[in-house]
Amino acid sequence: MTLDQIPGTPSQRHATTAAPGAGISRPLVLLLAVACGLIVANNYYAQPLLPDFTRALHISTSTAGLTVTLNQLGYAVGLVLLVPLGDLLARRTLVTVLLSIDTLALLAAALAPGAFTLIAMLTVAGISGCAINILIPAAATLARDDQRGGVVGTLMTGLLLGILLARTVAGAIDEAIGWRWVYGIAALAIAVLTLALRLNLPDLPAGRGAGYPKLLASVATLVRNEPFLRRRMAIGAIGFCCFQLLWTALPFMLSGAPYHYSAAVIGLFGLLGAAxxxxxxxxxxxxxxGAAHAATGVLLLVIGAAWALSAGGTGSLALLIAGILVLDIGVQGVHVLNQARMYGYPAHIRSRVTSAYMTAYFLGGSLGGALGVALYTAAGWAGVCATGGTLTILALLLWLTDRHRSPTGQETPPA
Known part of the structure; x- marks a missing residue:
């Protein structure tokens, strides 16, 4: 099956819709970047609020932790089951519906009478938050070929800042007026964002020729038939695995010898993610x-250097900080380049490509989180850094097999 035969070929019946590749304005790019930041932040507000959840709702720490776990699981469900709809339905309408659900879920979380309602509503917010991964391929489709990478990079900047600032903002609001206001304000922000996107996001052609079951099945077809996509999925998954491996094990290392830092001080290390x-x-x-292939290799080497620096972190705070900074730059750079390169696929399958890639990326991060705890317990910080270095070598070997191929499988000049 060729790419043109994948179900969901763009319909020509919507003469009033935006033309793919016609270009995207700077104000719209900035609006979409803000949207990515505001939506993704909903997945991270709960982390600093867990102690308040336990006290206010009279629940155990493990029950409070479900607000984070099930929210992330909900996001994964949305990636698998809802993001592919971006290739079948009108994306502006789909985003409007998802963000309207997100608004109601956040408002219900703010008013939750008990733990069950709070956990359920934050799970729904995670599912509807997959709207991010409909907006990013939509922006890539609107963009001209010569501006696509910059557009994706700008949206990813907004997304990363949303992740970075969510914990700080939630903690500040919680301390000032209480945790319920965190979600009340978030609901208001998403409601305003929904209206802004409804008014300003151009409508792209809806797909045709595929029902929902065939649409989901075609994601597996893409993964099976496209070695370029599989390599990018694997490299992205390894990168996020490294990221989560470090950030999961780091608090254990910093709370013990020789640092003995408090939770508040450990939390400040998260600001290093600004890099x-x-x-x-x-x-x-x-x-x-046209430099994406070479840049990916360089950034993978940067990740390897980060693990070498971090390995000396038990004896030097400066080396540890340098390792964290360098790792963040390498992982996020590879992730942006992966996404920008994959949007070279035809517009009518980009949502499904995003679904496949982001699902692999998320699974890689989940594995990294699990490895972080197990490795630190069994082998300490040295074991964590050695494993991270080994994973990076594996990613470099995958990169070497890329052979400068484009997403369509054609040979391209070395970048």
Missing amino acids: GAGCAQPAGRLEDR
């Missing part, structure tokens, strides 16, 4: 300049 956010747009522009 990754800052490199997202420059990384995207490397795709526009």
Whole structure:
């Protein structure tokens, strides 16, 4: 089956819809970047609020933790089951529906009378939050070929800043006026965002020729038939695995000898993630300049160097901080380049490509989180860094097999 035969070929019946590849304005790019940040932040507000959940709702720590776990699981469900709909339905309408559900779920979380309602509503918010991964391929489809990488990079900057700032904002609001206001304000922000996107997001042609079951089945077909996509999925999954491996094990290391830092001080290390956010747009522009393949290899080497620096972190805080900064730059840069390159696939399958890639990316991160705890317990910080270095070598070997191929499988000049 060729790419043109994948179900969901764009319909020509919508003469009033936006033309793919016609270009996207700077104000719309900025609006979409803000949207990505506001939506993804909903998945991270709960983390600093867990102690308040336990006290206010009279629940155990493990029950409170379900607000985070099931929210993330809900997001994964949305990636698998809802994001492919971006290739079948009108995306502006789909985003409007998802964000309307998100608004109601956040409002219900703010008013939750008990733990069950709070957990359920944050799970729904996770599912509807997959709207991010409908907006990003929509922006890539609207963009001209020579601006696509920069557009994706800008949206990823907004997303990364949303992740970075969510915990800080939630903690500040919680301390000032209580945890319920975190979700009340978030609901208001998403409601305003929904209206802004409804008014300003151009409508792209809806797909045709595929029902929902065939649409989901075609994701597996894409993965089976496209070695380029499989390699990008694997490289992205390894990158996020490394990221979660470090950030899961790091609090254990910092709370013990020789640092003995408090939870508040450990939380400040999260601000180092700004380095990754800052490199997202420059990384995207490397795709526009035809340098994505070479840049990916360099960034994978950067990740390897990060593990070497971090390995000395038990004896030097400076080396540890340098390792964290360098790892964030490498992981986020590779992620942006992966996405920018994959949007070279035809417009009518980009949502399904995104679904496949982001599902692999999320699974890689989940594995990294699990490995972080197990490895630190069994082999300490040295074991964590050695495993991270080994994973990076594996990613480099995958990169070497890329052979400068484009998403359509054609040979392209070395970048």
